[in-house]
Amino acid sequence: MKSEVRSQKPENGNRKVNTQTFGFRFSVFWLLTVVFCLLCSAFGLGCGKTAVTGKPKLPADLANRFNAERAWHDMERVVGFGPRPSGSEALTHTAAYIMEQLRAASLQVEEEAFTTNTPRGPIAFKNIIARTRPDCPPRFIIAGHYDTKWFPKIKFVGANDGGSSTAALLEIARVLAGQPVDAWIVWFDGEEAIQEYSEKDGLVGSTHLVRRLFAEKKLGQIQAVVILDMVGDKRFQLTLPKPERWSAPVRQQALIAAATLGLRDYAMLLNYPMVDDHSPFDWNHVPAIDLIDFDYGNIPHQNNFWHTELDTLDKCSPTSLRIASQIALELVRRLEYYKWPMK
Ligand SMILES: [Zn+2]
Numbered sequence: 199m200k201s202e203v204r205s206q207k208p209e210n211g212n213r214k215v216n217t218q219t220f221g222f223r224f225s226v227f228w229l230l231t232v233v234f235c236l237l238c239s240a241f242g243l244g245c246g247k248t249a250v251t252g253k254p255k256l257p258a259d260l261a262n263r264f265n266a267e268r269a270w271h272d273m274e275r276v277v278g279f280g281p282r283p284s285g286s287e288a289l290t291h292t293a294a295y296i297m298e299q300l301r302a303a304s305l306q307v308e309e310e311a312f313t314t315n316t317p318r319g320p321i322a323f324k325n326i327i328a329r330t331r332p333d334c335p336p337r338f339i340i341a342g343h344y345d346t347k348w349f350p351k352i353k354f355v356g357a358n359d360g361g362s363s364t365a366a367l368l369e370i371a372r373v374l375a376g377q378p379v380d381a382w383i384v385w386f387d388g389e390e391a392i393q394e395y396s397e398k399d400g401l402v403g404s405t406h407l408v409r410r411l412f413a414e415k416k417l418g419q420i421q422a423v424v425i426l427d428m429v430g431d432k433r434f435q436l437t438l439p440k441p442e443r444w445s446a447p448v449r450q451q452a453l454i455a456a457a458t459l460g461l462r463d464y465a466m467l468l469n470y471p472m473v474d475d476h477s478p479f480d481w482n483h484v485p486a487i488d489l490i491d492f493d494y495g496n497i498p499h500q501n502n503f504w505h506t507e508l509d510t511l512d513k514c515s516p517t518s519l520r521i522a523s524q525i526a527l528e529l530v531r532r533l534e535y536y537k538w539p540m541k
Contacts, residue, residue: 343389362430
């Protein structure tokens with residue numbers, strides 16, 4: 199994967215400065231800034247490492263605050279919009295629902311809209327980003343996709359593949375709202391390939407965000423990216439793909455997080471990698487994990503409900519949303535203690 203560096207315009211151009219008052223204003227500006235930062239630090243409000251009085255800790259019962267019934271209700275609402283491929287009206291309704299819920303939880307919300315050429319021609323995509331603390335760069339990104347794969351000949355509502363991640367993330371966002379952690383919760387558009395995964399097809403939203411964070415020099419500040427995908431299957435078991443070297447500690451910590459919650463039996467390790475929304479981060483040396491259950495069906499190891507009309511709500515359960523989300527939340531809580539950045 200190649201990422202491009204965006205050229206930056208000089209900011210102060212030809213602007214004239216009144217040199218007599220500049221020095222005074224400059225001092226007052228810095229004085230106010232320092233006072234503001236000290237106040238922020240004292241109350242634990244600053245971004246990243248700015249707190250000088252010690253970092254506030256995430257509460258020990260963070261994972262238990264996940265409300266599975268509320269997440270299930272979100273999932274029913276989202277699946278009720280019908281097939282939700284990128285660029286569709288149903289996905290616009292889904293985006294509106296996500297944003298309405300985030301605003302109700304008092305989270306800062308950003309819509310990241312852009313148009314990209316695809317095998318179906320240009321499509322308008324939209325990532326949705328919720329921040330736990332206004333204007334702070336992300337130390338953690340917890341994300342998943344909210345689009346469903348485009349199937350012109352079948353009615354594919356993607357209860358598990360698209361719906362489960364959308365709903366789990368909404369409840370995770372509610373749990374993290376107001377917590378002392380710089381987390382971005384992101385709903386990616388365009389995860390699904392229209393034909394086949396390639397540089398020009400699939401992972402559109404996650405690739406777009408990686409390029410943007412690279413250009414803004416924020417990519418290296420990310421401690422970990424946690425992706426949730428297909429986390430609704432009633433017969434739930436995470437199949438954690440083989441990580442890159444720099445992501446291996448995150449997978450290790452995810453197992454410890456699962457064990458801490460008594461959920462270790464729900465996590466199985468694969469000895470091969472997978473392509474998903476964690477990949478653009480992983481390929482750019484950002485530690486990332488894909489919490490995915492890629493064995494979705496009624497015949498073991500056949501994954502026979504995946505990308506079929508059978509991916510419906512009756513194959514899913516609120517308990518599965520809870521297990522995956524609790525592991526994600528406990529993982530973030532554990533990583534919060536680690537050296538920053540963890541590389
Ligand atoms: Zn899919």
